[in-house]
Amino acid sequence: MTMPRVIAVIPAAGVGSRMQADRPKQYLTIAGKTILEHTLDALLTHPSIHSVVLAVSPDDIYFSNLDIKENKRVDVVHGGKERADSVLNGIMHLQHDDWALVHDAARPCVSHKDITALLSLIGDNTVTGGILATPVRDTMKRAAISEDIPHQNQLNVISHTESRTNLWHALTPQLFPAQLLREALQKGLSDGVNITDEASAVEYAGYKVGMVNGSPANIKITHPADLPLAEFYLQQQLEARVACE
Ligand SMILES: Nc1ccn([C@@H]2O[C@H](COP(=O)(O)OP(=O)(O)OP(=O)(O)O)[C@@H](O)[C@H]2O)c(=O)n1
Ligand SMILES: C[C@](O)(CO)[C@H](O)COP(=O)(O)O
Numbered sequence: 001m002t003m004p005r006v007i008a009v010i011p012a013a014g015v016g017s018r019m020q021a022d023r024p025k026q027y028l029t030i031a032g033k034t035i036l037e038h039t040l041d042a043l044l045t046h047p048s049i050h051s052v053v054l055a056v057s058p059d060d061i062y063f064s065n066l067d068i069k070e071n072k073r074v075d076v077v078h079g080g081k082e083r084a085d086s087v088l089n090g091i092m093h094l095q096h097d098d099w100a101l102v103h104d105a106a107r108p109c110v111s112h113k114d115i116t117a118l119l120s121l122i123g124d125n126t127v128t129g130g131i132l133a134t135p136v137r138d139t140m141k142r143a144a145i146s147e148d149i150p151h152q153n154q155l156n157v158i159s160h161t162e163s164r165t166n167l168w169h170a171l172t173p174q175l176f177p178a179q180l181l182r183e184a185l186q187k188g189l190s191d192g193v194n195i196t197d198e199a200s201a202v203e204y205a206g207y208k209v210g211m212v213n214g215s216p217a218n219i220k221i222t223h224p225a226d227l228p229l230a231e232f233y234l235q236q237q238l239e240a241r242v243a244c245e
Contacts, residue, residue, distance in 0.1 A: 001123055005050045005098045007178070008043040009090035012036055012105035013057040013079020018222050025221055026105040027062040031234040035221055038108030038234060040068055046115050049101065053093045055079040055086035084195040088185045094178040099129075102181075102198050103173040106221045109233040110173065114214040118175050121210045129176035130210025131199050132218065133168040140164050171214050174198040180207070 016025030026036040033041075043049050051073040056063050058078045063069060069076075075093055079086035091100055099122060103110065114132055121130040144159040174197060176184075181198055188201035195201045199209045217233045219226055 006048055006101050007094050007098050008049050008052045009087060009100050009102045010052055010054045010105050011083050011086040013055050013086045023062060030227055030231040035108050036105050037066060037068055039105050042110050044073060046112050048119055053077060053090040055090045084185055084189060091178055091182045096179050098178040100178045100181050101173045101175050104220055107172055107218055109230055110218045111215055118173055118212050121175060127210035128207040130212055131174040132171040132214030133211040134214055134216045136164045136167040136169060168211060170197050171218050176202055
């Protein structure tokens with residue numbers, strides 16, 4: 001089977017409100033580089049990734065300061081109101097037969113091992129693409145009070161304990177045929193479905209989506225407490241790479 005082109009689509013147009021920093025979190029520096037540069041490096045150095053389409057905010061004033069803006073394998077598009085809009089804008093730049101590997105800019109710790117494992121789904125006819133995911137490890141509680149973003153130190157009351165059997169955290173990258181994902185996102189968005197990841201759109205479109213067990217170190221940097229943890233994982237990866245040289 002000839003391998004199709006795999007284009008990484010990176011949504012990087014968020015404001016990072018939960019990080020409460022002086023700039024969008026993808027432009028915070030850890031382990032010597034911005035989070036975005038770490039993420040782009042991880043994808044651009046993977047041998048099976050052809051190029052990157054990067055979605056940045058129309059108001060972005062930070063990307064132009066990065067050397068990576070000169071990289072000919074990085075195409076820049078404008079992001080949209082929600083993450084799904086940014087991803088859709090990015091996919092518009094892919095060719096019909098491409099596969100889209102969608103990966104959050106806020107996940108710099110992704111490993112080549114996990115990317116390679118996910119890419120193996122391209123030849124798997126039992127599913128239509130798939131995602132990296134990691135099994136839930138904590139007991140999961142449903143709060144009685146519905147709160148989108150729980151405030152710290154607020155007292156919530158437990159409604160009940162959710163079963164964690166077959167419960168996974170969806171990670172990224174998420175890998176799908178570009179045309180199929182484009183149509184699934186357009187349908188989900190136009191039907192008003194809450195699309196928080198690519199798989200939710202592809203599931204809504206009726207396809208069977210694979211889940212590949214990925215490293216829990218592939219964290220999404222969201223809150224300030226995530227920064228030292230991500231830095232630790234990145235330093236670990238660097239030391240492992242140096243040891244192999
Ligand atoms: N309109 C948006 C919103 C988010 N993202 C990107 O989607 C990824 C995951 O989103 P999230 O972690 O929620 O980032 P933010 O939306 O920036 O964070 P917050 O929700 O705290 O504002 C991030 O790389 C973010 O830059 C995007 O490209 N376009
Ligand atoms: C795509 C994702 O990272 C999978 O867990 C997650 O849904 C992104 O959510 P966010 O609220 O946009 O960070």
